[in-house]
Amino acid sequence: MQNTLVAPVGVLGFGVEGQSTFNYLVRNGVKDIVVMDKNPVKLPEVPAGVNVKVSSGDNYMDGLKDCVTVVRSAGVYPMSPELFKFQMNGGLMTSQIQLFLEQTKSKKTVGVTGTLGKGSTVSMISHILTKCGVNNEIGGNFGVPALDLLETETVDRVSILELSSFQLMTLSVSPDVGVVLRVSTEHLDWHKSVEEYRDAKANLVRWQKRDGACVYLKDAAPTAKIASESPAKTKYAVSLVDGPSAGDGDAVIDGATLAIDGEKLYLSDCKVRGIYQLENMAAATLAVKALGIKVADAFEALKSYETLPFRMEFKGEKNGIEFYNDSYATRPDATIAATASMKRPFALILGGSEKNADFTELSNILVKERPNLKRIALIGATAERMLADLKKAGVDAAGIKTALFPTLEEAFADSLSIGKGGTVIMSPACASFGLFKNYKVRGQVFDKLVEGV
Secondary structure: OOOOOOOOEEEEEHHHHHHHHHHHHHOOOOOEEEEEEEEOOOOOOOOOOEEEEEEEOHHHHHHHHHOOOEEEEOOOOOOOHHHHHHOOOOOOOEEEHHHHHHHHOOEEEEEEEOOOOOOHHHHHHHHHHHHHOOOEEEEEEOOOOOHHHHHHHOOOOOOEEOHHHHHHHHOOEEEEEEEEEOOOOOOOOOOOHHHHHHHHHHHHHHHOOOEEEEEEEEEHHHHHHHHOOOOOOOOEEEOOOOOOOOOOOOOEHHHHHEEEOOEEEEEEHOOOOOOOHHHHHHHHHHHHHHEEEEEEEEEEEEEHOOOOOOOOOOEEEEOOOOEOOOOOOOHHHHHHHOOOOOOOOOOEEEEEEEOOOOOOHHHHHHHOOOOOEEEEEEEEOOOHHHHHHHHHOOOOOOOEEEEEEOOOOHHHHHHHHHOOOOOOEEEEEEEOOOOOHHHHHHHHHHHHHHHHH
């Protein structure tokens, strides 16, 4: 650590991750720390002998002049002029994930990235390992900050990291097992281009060793391209029978069935709903296979896996109507995947805050490829723009009843008109801000509405 972190050390960004970094530095005997954040900084109790400078407000980056090393929090864009100048003048920049991967004593590390499914996949990997008696812990973007994992680390542990493009952007070391899920486009309000976003994702596998393993989706071109950058000798591909690869992969998804090494897993035998989850299950199984777990044991474990809250979560059936809470679906492609799993006539609650996403593909698929979609209730700042796109796609001619509502409560009440034998699903395709603090609060409100039916 002393080679990596030459004091004074800056903590750039003082949210949850930055506070974790601060505690790590104190634990490891760093005596000179500079805390930088645009927001007002409230320091924890500082031990005697530790000198802390605080730089906050609009010119918080001025604190870089007092640093030799800086630990960048994930949300701070690393290509800023200030950080460029800092490094050109001999400053060292690192990150939580970089430090963790350099110092971990875990038996193996697994990293998971992608635009969709990261949280579900890391929790599936953890579930399988736990069922198979393997000590493991989740951290990174999901669970606890990565450097907190070092506190409780044991040499028999597998550390599983969910990693966002923000965390991967400057990484120069990769985990033992890298899992690259479906990658589309996201966070273009932060990244300068789609290419930069995908290039950041590639750091998950770009620096792997030959004895590492890379798991990827063969039918998703951006994902396959990222996987091609891995030098790992072991590469496991997930393939779709009805995809471009025609099922030519190590894991094959055929309808609602997953096949690996002659073993089969039927979605109907599992607790999770949503056919798209088979991609996550395939990736999780191949990841644990790379760790020495038998496929049959992994499949058996997955049968008891329960979905994470607000991710296509089945909330039960009342008065003959099924309810699904997919509040975590904050992008159009997530809603496309969720609605593909609907078997009964269904009503969809759609809309939220504005991220300037393109709803053209979503609208066309909902109108032209979801024949059992009967009602759409639109809420939030995106409602009118979504309605315009749905009309262009022919929603009226398709006989899908569509209306705007000022609140989720009113949208929910309208959706109940689907009646006995139908389904109500909230899969908004948008973030929740404006009407709700976050997707969790939105999901909790939906849950309460279901309870009141």
